[in-house]
Amino acid sequence: MNRRFPFDIARQEFGRASRGNVAVIFALAALPLLVGVGVAIDYAKSANVRTHLQSTLDAAVLAGARESSPSAQIAKAQSFFDAQRPEQFSAKTSASFSVADHVLNGTAQAEVPTSIMAMFGRETLDVSAKAAAASSSGGKVCILLVDQSRSQTLLANSGAKLIAPDCEIHVRTNVSPGAIINAGVNLDVKRTCVKASTVINNGGSVGNLEKSCDAISDPYAGKMPSVSIPGASCKSENYNPDVSTVVLPAGNYCNVNFSNQTSVTLNPGMYGGMNFNQARTVKLNPGLYIVKGGNWNVNSGMTFTGTGVTIYYADNSIIQFNGNVNVQLSAPTSGSYDDILFYEAPGLSQSNWVINGTSSSTLRGLIYLPSKAVTINSVSNVSADKATMVFASLILNNTNWTITPGNKAMASSSGGAVRLLY
Structure with a gap:
């Protein structure tokens, strides 16, 4: 007949209890890691949008700078941007253009909706881009x-x-x-x-x-x-x-x-x-x-x-x-x-x-x-x-x-x- 002494019983009970505590501790320790991963995903998403925003703005000012008058340059750049604006991740984008000293300048902004960060009150991340173009001849x-x-x-x-x-x-x-x-x-x-x-x-x-x-x-x-x-x-x-x-x-x-x-x-x-x-x-x-x-x-x-x-x-x-x-x-x-x-x-x-x-x-x-x-x-x-x-x-x-x-x-x-x- 197996006989368990009180010490053995206590050791087994402690083992079961410690395994439960480890699971709880691991879950608590993993939460910041998961939040960090989610934040990284949100920032990666905004960086991706900014890359597309910059490339679209660059193309817009290059298209506009080919026109023959300041008003035509601005109109062309705006229409080009509006047609090509990046819609990745449902980002809300806008751009404005101006001409000074024969240089076409553009600025663009986007609001990128977040996923994980939204649970902590940060629903969007703002990104922006700038670009300028001119005739290479300067003529x-x-x-x-x-x-x-x-x-x-x-x-x-x-x-x-x-x-x-x-x-x-x-x-x-x-x-x-x-x-x-x-x-x-x-x-x-x-x-x-x-x-x-x-x-x-x-x-x-x-x-x-x-x-x-x-x-x-x-x-x-x-x-x-x-x-x-x-x-x-x-x-x-x-x-x-x-x-x-x-x-x-x-x-x-x-x-x-x-x-x-x-x-x-x-x-x-x-x-x-x-x-x-x-x-x-x-x-x-x-x-x-x-x-x-x-x-x-x-x-x-x-x-x-x-x-x-x-x-x-x-x-x-x-x-x-x-x-x-x-x-x-x-x-x-x-x-x-x-x-x-x-x-x-x-x-x-x-x-x-x-x-x-x-x-x-x-x-x-x-x-x-x-x-x-x-x-x-x-x-x-x-x-x-x-x-x-x-x-x-x-x-x-x-x-x-x-x-x-x-x-x-x-x-x-x-x-x-x-x-x-x-």
């Missing part, structure tokens, strides 16, 4: 010629000098020769892109001339601000030499003649048939000036100034600069006409604009006159500081210009090769 179009129906849309004659090493000239005509560059010409530009298959270069110096080139389309067509034109009633005035200073209040004027005034000050309004004869200084106060119903004739020896001004050609009337005129004009820096210096009503028939003999002048802003066949004669020491020009065609005769890309400079088609900045 910006400062002069765009949009007439596609005739040859010689760009004609540079002997003595024409244009210093614009950061700018491109684009010529959209399909008719050969699309451009003629004559001997004695120096077009120091980043690139000259002519859509026509033939260009005649008679010994002139021209930067990176390309034929059969993908010249950009007009990025501003149909996108310029509309202007409300005042009624037909207008005031006519004649100022004699005995009146030295004239200040015209804002209004609607036509057939106004100035003779030998010391200074003339204009305020925003509509003006037609303005003649400035030997007036020493003409100043335009900030605002919108509508030219309609007759040319402005600004004659020799004058200083013509305006800061924060926009000049709108409502019909084929123009401001004609004649002789040695010092022109100092800059566009507004905010508002509806931000960086717009000259522009015209849509649908105007093609007409000529001849600029004669301005000197020591500065033009700043967008000059958008796609109906104008522009001829520039004997222009010396002109700094088109941060200027962008859109004309039908352009003839340069004995000019000396320096141009830097304006705020509304157009993205070059050479920007098909783009790069990520970060």
Whole structure:
């Protein structure tokens, strides 16, 4: 007969009890490990979403940077991101884009729902990404010629000098020769892109001339601000030499003649048939000036100034600069006409604009006159500081210009090769 002593019974009972305690202790010890594994899974999931978010944002800014204008770049990048946004793990994503200094910037955010961490009050993890892209060439179009129906849309004659090493000239005509560059010409530009298959270069110096080139389309067509034109009633005035200073209040004027005034000050309004004869200084106060119903004739020896001004050609009337005129004009820096210096009503028939003999002048802003066949004669020491020009065609005769890309400079088609900045 087996006999168990009390010591044996106690040892067996202790063994059974200790096995139960070990199980409890193991379960308690494993809980933090399981939580840690769950947290690691949540963070791995958010890291995966961030990887997809970054790659999608990178692709979006690269797609957008190929477009020709800031608004088109932003729209393209946004639509690309919205179509390709990562939906892994039901992450809620969003992105925004902006353009500064010709660089397309993008930021994106995502809220990633958690699993284990949600049981401890952390229902989402936030991740973000940043990206920026720009044309690898850095080229910006400062002069765009949009007439596609005739040859010689760009004609540079002997003595024409244009210093614009950061700018491109684009010529959209399909008719050969699309451009003629004559001997004695120096077009120091980043690139000259002519859509026509033939260009005649008679010994002139021209930067990176390309034929059969993908010249950009007009990025501003149909996108310029509309202007409300005042009624037909207008005031006519004649100022004699005995009146030295004239200040015209804002209004609607036509057939106004100035003779030998010391200074003339204009305020925003509509003006037609303005003649400035030997007036020493003409100043335009900030605002919108509508030219309609007759040319402005600004004659020799004058200083013509305006800061924060926009000049709108409502019909084929123009401001004609004649002789040695010092022109100092800059566009507004905010508002509806931000960086717009000259522009015209849509649908105007093609007409000529001849600029004669301005000197020591500065033009700043967008000059958008796609109906104008522009001829520039004997222009010396002109700094088109941060200027962008859109004309039908352009003839340069004995000019000396320096141009830097304006705020509304157009993205070059050479920007098909783009790069990520970060």
